[in-house]
Amino acid sequence: MKPSKKTRPEAVLKNLPDEFQAEIYAWLRMPPDKDGTRHSYEAGVAWLATKGVATSKTPLHEFFQWYPTALKLREARNFGQTFQDERLKLFGGDITPERLEQIRAETQLMFELRAAGADDQEFYAEMRKLAVADAKIALAKGDAARDDRRIALLEKKAALVDQLKAESAKPGGITPEVLARIEEAAKLL
Numbered sequence: 001m002k003p004s005k006k007t008r009p010e011a012v013l014k015n016l017p018d019e020f021q022a023e024i025y026a027w028l029r030m031p032p033d034k035d036g037t038r039h040s041y042e043a044g045v046a047w048l049a050t051k052g053v054a055t056s057k058t059p060l061h062e063f064f065q066w067y068p069t070a071l072k073l074r075e076a077r078n079f080g081q082t083f084q085d086e087r088l089k090l091f092g093g094d095i096t097p098e099r100l101e102q103i104r105a106e107t108q109l110m111f112e113l114r115a116a117g118a119d120d121q122e123f124y125a126e127m128r129k130l131a132v133a134d135a136k137i138a139l140a141k142g143d144a145a146r147d148d149r150r151i152a153l154l155e156k157k158a159a160l161v162d163q164l165k166a167e168s169a170k171p172g173g174i175t176p177e178v179l180a181r182i183e184e185a186a187k188l189l
Helices: 009-014 018-029 041-050 057-091 097-116 121-168 176-188
Strands: none
Touching: 009 018, 009 057, 018 041, 018 057, 041 057, 057 097, 097 121
């Protein structure tokens, strides 16, 4: 039997439930007591031990530095998910693969702006214009590739029809096998 890996000390705190993480962070940020003593990391380690969490000062300090960023990213992720869900509802069941890709790109932009704390409306507007331009370029590339495929298929079908016309013009008229090939080609059109 393979021995289980020991969890890294900072991972213990980072993997606690969100509510408990918020409680730990709030406890560490509490103002000094009436006698002027602050909540130290040593006191935090002891407090967490009473809650059943074994840790030390260094992981607690790393958690204190990590938590605000993690909280901001979590909020940005939730905002992005809500944004995406609302966009999908807006289009209902009529979502093309291109539209879905555009919605995903917009969602990513919203996440990045929220995570970066971009509250500047001008900055947001410029980023939005760039994202829309990128999406249009991507859609145009997809449309051009699709058009190229359609043209190739139409040319192939036209060549087949020309071949079948030539065969039908031969003496003896249209044979049953030529007729079957014409009907098959007609289905492709």
